[in-house]
Amino acid sequence: MCVFCDILAGKIACSMVHENENVCAFLDISPVNYGHTLVVPRKHYENMHEIPEEVLMDVIKVVKKVAQSLKDNLDIQGFNIFQNNGIVAGQVVPHLHFHVIPRNDKDGLKHWTGGRYGDGDELEILNKIKF
Amino acid sequence: MDCIFCKIINQDIPGYKVYENDKVVAFFDILPISPGHTIIAPKNHVADLEDLSEADFSAMAIAVKKIGKAVMEGLGVKGYSLFLDNKSAANQHVPHVHFHLVPREEGDGLERWPSSGYGEGEAEDCLQKIKANL
Numbered sequence: 001m002c003v004f005c006d007i008l009a010g011k012i013a014c015s016m017v018h019e020n021e022n023v024c025a026f027l028d029i030s031p032v033n034y035g036h037t038l039v040v041p042r043k044h045y046e047n048m049h050e051i052p053e054e055v056l057m058d059v060i061k062v063v064k065k066v067a068q069s070l071k072d073n074l075d076i077q078g079f080n081i082f083q084n085n086g087i088v089a090g091q092v093v094p095h096l097h098f099h100v101i102p103r104n105d106k107d108g109l110k111h112w113t114g115g116r117y118g119d120g121d122e123l124e125i126l127n128k129i130k131f
Numbered sequence: 132m133d134c135i136f137c138k139i140i141n142q143d144i145p146g147y148k149v150y151e152n153d154k155v156v157a158f159f160d161i162l163p164i165s166p167g168h169t170i171i172a173p174k175n176h177v178a179d180l181e182d183l184s185e186a187d188f189s190a191m192a193i194a195v196k197k198i199g200k201a202v203m204e205g206l207g208v209k210g211y212s213l214f215l216d217n218k219s220a221a222n223q224h225v226p227h228v229h230f231h232l233v234p235r236e237e238g239d240g241l242e243r244w245p246s247s248g249y250g251e252g253e254a255e256d257c258l259q260k261i262k263a264n265l
Contacts, residue, residue: 015254015255015257015258016258017258017261017262017265018262018265025265027249027254027257027258028246029248029249029254030246030247030248031246031247031248031249032244032245032246034249034253034257035257035260035261036246037261048195048196048199048213049196049199049200051196053193053196056189056192056193056196057189057192057193059192060185060188060189060192061185061188061189064180064183064185064188065265066261066265067180067181067217068181069261069262069263069265070261071181072263073260073261073263074257074260074261076220077218077219077220077221078216078217078218078219078220078221078223079217079218079221080214080215080216080217080221080222081180081213081214081215081217082212082213082214083212083213083214084210084211084212084213084235085199085210085211085212085213086209086210086211086235087209087210088208088209088210088235088236088237088239089210089211089212089235090212090235090241090243091210101244103218103220103221104220105220109244110244111216111222112164112233112241113162113164114160114162114163114164114168115162115163116161116162116163117163117166121166122147122159123147125159125166125167125206126147126149126159128167128205128206129149129167129169129198129201129202129205129206130148130149130150130201131149131150131197131201
């Protein structure tokens, strides 16, 4: 059973922000900041690999609209969009979803920090990925 | 144009390019959160998501799907995180809209942000504000 499928089927209540034929957006019940919204395809796809390109395009359009609405209607200074693929990436619900998280200058959320590649490492990694 | 991403896209400064098509370029972040950390940006210079066309944003998402597959297969990782920071309050450093694709591994120590529940009536209040123009 998938909790998002249950929400979309109306078996579990949610605060629906927006819905259309293929996509739904609802408030995360455990928000990082108020207004934290999840955007999901109605059909169950686990991750970015599984979702067909045309459905992904439908989802991404709603992500953009939700972000605009958060910016226009909440007192915020920015937003983050997050999407995790796989348990190792912190994906908790195995039904593809984008998080749209409102941000304030003083919300204190810490960002992941980067480091530098060692000599030659960057090219070695690139050659494994490039296409 | 004084945008560092535009310079990379135009090859005025070097970058490790992962993928390119007519709308989108993907290249390595020089300060990687994990090896293979890739930036996906539209060729058009647009600072914020609000000003990006749906066509460009869709092209970025389709590119992510392809690059994510290549990263997982090439590096043998079991997942990746994707994020977009919009405005400085959200940690956007380069004002040229972009996704970060970060390969993930078990025990990499990258934590999710803490979250909590809404108080009585707060979710309804929040919902009404957001729904106003959707």
